[in-house]
Amino acid sequence: MASTSTTTTWPIDATPAERDRIVADFKAALRETGLVVPMATTNLFTDPAFKDGAFTANDPRVRAYALQKTLRSIDLGAELGAKVYVFWGGREGVETDAAKDPVTAIKRNREALDFLCNYVIDQGYDLRFALEAKPNEPRGDMYNATTGHMLAFITTLEHPDMVGVNPEVAHEQMAGLNFFHNVAQAWEAGKLWHIDLNDQAFGRYDQDFRFGAVNLKSAFFLVKFLEDVGYAGSRHFDAHAYRTEDTEGVKEFARGCMRTYLILKDKSARWNADAEIQALLAEINADNGFLTPLTGPYAPDKARGLKEMTFDRIALGARGLGYERLDQLTNELLLGVR
Numbered sequence: 205m206a207s208t209s210t211t212t213t214w215p216i217d218a219t220p221a222e223r224d225r226i227v228a229d230f231k232a233a234l235r236e237t238g239l240v241v242p243m244a245t246t247n248l249f250t251d252p253a254f255k256d257g258a259f260t261a262n263d264p265r266v267r268a269y270a271l272q273k274t275l276r277s278i279d280l281g282a283e284l285g286a287k288v289y290v291f292w293g294g295r296e297g298v299e300t301d302a303a304k305d306p307v308t309a310i311k312r313n314r315e316a317l318d319f320l321c322n323y324v325i326d327q328g329y330d331l332r333f334a335l336e337a338k339p340n341e342p343r344g345d346m347y348n349a350t351t352g353h354m355l356a357f358i359t360t361l362e363h364p365d366m367v368g369v370n371p372e373v374a375h376e377q378m379a380g381l382n383f384f385h386n387v388a389q390a391w392e393a394g395k396l397w398h399i400d401l402n403d404q405a406f407g408r409y410d411q412d413f414r415f416g417a418v419n420l421k422s423a424f425f426l427v428k429f430l431e432d433v434g435y436a437g438s439r440h441f442d443a444h445a446y447r448t449e450d451t452e453g454v455k456e457f458a459r460g461c462m463r464t465y466l467i468l469k470d471k472s473a474r475w476n477a478d479a480e481i482q483a484l485l486a487e488i489n490a491d492n493g494f495l496t497p498l499t500g501p502y503a504p505d506k507a508r509g510l511k512e513m514t515f516d517r518i519a520l521g522a523r524g525l526g527y528e529r530l531d532q533l534t535n536e537l538l539l540g541v542r
Contacts, residue, residue: 213280216251227280234284242288242438243334243398244281246274249294249342257296259316260309260347271316275323282329288398288437289324290370291317292336297343309347314360321363334370334398339379341410350376351386355393368397372442373426374404374412377419384426391433399430401461402443412443414457416464424538427465428472439465474537481533484526 213230214223234240248258248270256262258270281289296313298304317333324331335358339349348354351371358367369390376383390396403413403423416423430439445457475481498509536542 216247227283231284241281241284241286243290243440244277244284244286244288245290245292246277248273249292254295256303257293257309259293260296260304260312262304267312267316271319274316274320278320278324278329278331279327282327282331287330287332288334288370289331290334290336290398292338292370293346293348294338295343296348297340297346299344301345306347310357313347314357317367318362321361321366324366325363332397333367335367336370336372336375336400338372338375338410341378350379350381351390355390355395358395368395370398370400371396372400372402373415373423374402374410374442375400377404377406377422378408378410380406382422384422384429387426388429391429391435396435396437398437398440399435400440400442401426401465402441414443414445414464415441415461416468417460421534421538423464424468424471424534427468428475431469431472432476471538474542475534478533478537478542481530481537484530484533488526488530 214226218226248254253266253269254261256266259267261267261270278289293313296309321333324333335348335354337348337350337354338346340346348357351369354369358364358369361367371383371387371390373383376386387396387399401415402411403415403418404411405413405418411418429435441458441461443457443461445454449457498506498513500506533542
């Protein structure tokens with residue numbers, strides 16, 4: 205089955221009857237198309253009520269309203285069968301540090317997440333949360349600006365086992381960070397529960413380009429990682445077509461996102477099977493096991509042995525590692541000449 209994600213599917217000022225009709229129509233469309241809903245979220249950033257944030261707003265009425273809106277959206281997500289609930293704090297930040305105490309903001313955000321985790325537990329929903337980071341825009345500076353910030357914040361929650369991350373390519377790359385590295389850190393921590401794929405030029409506004417449209421080699425290593433480790437979650441394309449496109453152009457954009465991912469998936473399999481690349485990797489990572497008794501988990505005898513060991517640092521520094529060749533072989537594979 206194909207999948208789709210959903211935000212709140214009714215207007216913010218809809219009546220209960222209008223809400224029920226819209227949800228019924230949406231369910232009918234799911235049945236007709238065979239689509240499923242793996243992820244849900246709440247829009248806590250568009251309406252002017254959230255101009256100072258939602259969970260971190262200074263006005264307690266805004267914070268309470270944000271919780272109310274999220275509770276209702278969580279109910280809908282569970283009703284539609286979503287298993288992951290994403291939180292992007294689009295307005296959780298400041299333009300001037302005179303406006304908020306960041307420690308207070310962190311505590312407010314934690315209080316909200318703890319409240320919502322306990323609500324999910326109380327309702328018996330099969331749902332877990334994924335937090336999405338962004339460094340800036342639409343706020344001048346946003347809290348929990350990177351995936352690393354989010355991973356640290358999760359450890360302070362009442363139910364950290366229920367909360368992971370939803371990294372987005374553009375949100376990390378617009379700050380000049382290596383998205384692949386952040387995804388790998390989230391995976392190693394057991395917290396990669398959803399992912400937003402798109403593309404982005406460094407230092408620009410949040411462009412949300414078609415996946416692979418800008419940084420093709422970065423996209424390759426990301427796809428290779430996801431496939432190599434067996435990531436089983438959604439490959440979610442949080443992107444949009446160029447503003448120049450008509451309806452057919454938007455369809456080309458959607459097909460392009462999926463096609464590029466599948467092409468890079470094939471390229472990653474070729475990279476893993478390329479004899480020259482693998483021979484070079486084996487040489488780079490050669491290990492005769494000589495130091496195995498002295499490494500790994502700490503033991504007093506290992507520490508003594510390492511202190512007594514003689515290393516030829518001149519030889520260590522003189523060794524070439526072959527990374528230029530490895531990178532060129534990767535380029536040639538991506539360019540289709542291998």
